[in-house]
Amino acid sequence: MFTEIIHPRFSETDALGHINNTVVAVWFEACRTPIFKVFTPELDLQRWPLIVASIAVDFKAQLHYGAEVEVRSWISRIGNSSFEVTQQAWQQGVCCAEGRAALVRFDYQSQKAMPLSPEQRAILELHSL
Template sequence: MHHYTYPCPLRWSDADAYGHVNNALFLRYMEEARTRMFQEILPADEAQRRQKAFVVSRAAVVYRAALRYREDPVDVHVRVAQHRAASFELAYEIRDAEQLYAEGTTAITAYDLEDGQPRRLTEAELAFLARYTGS
């Protein structure tokens, strides 16, 4: 498999009056999985993190089935759909063994927050992305 899986816990407050997880929270689940996935390549030093940041430039979610609140986590699978010199796209599936609840994508730009400019991906970042590229 060429994807990262994060078992995302659901919170009682995630559910609406009908017991369904609110649609806006699917973006939070995607963010949580993405953040955990990238932990290993983010610099420990805050100044370096600002120079080697990533920003979301686009996000989309297609809802496939209602996700009802439950105690068991839902899996968020993340893979790299494509990458370029300064950006990449992540594809997500929010699912469990029986059901696909949503699919999503985020376009991510490598960014230097100090300069306020996009930057090129480093060789180490490209190697990391290659681990999660493919089906």
């Protein structure tokens, strides 16, 4: 499992004083960086081997400005060429949001999915629950 601390910015709040619902997906993407590094350690966009197939976020409680958020990320499914990342946003001991992202190892030249390598699969398995 990967964890990262987010410090909500005032600009991420909405008119009701909560963290805007669109912000959580951005936080989740940012917290997938350690997983991206499994495939592209230098994060070179010219050699980027992943594509997002789907994302979903379920909101369970309100998030607020002024208190840090812990994002927990882990691999919840591994397929032949794809895998799923599950992520949770915790604030003050409460799971406030949970999301899932399906990522595919992808060859942009051929526009086709590519199988995960044995090395990639092994690293992903280390971070699965």
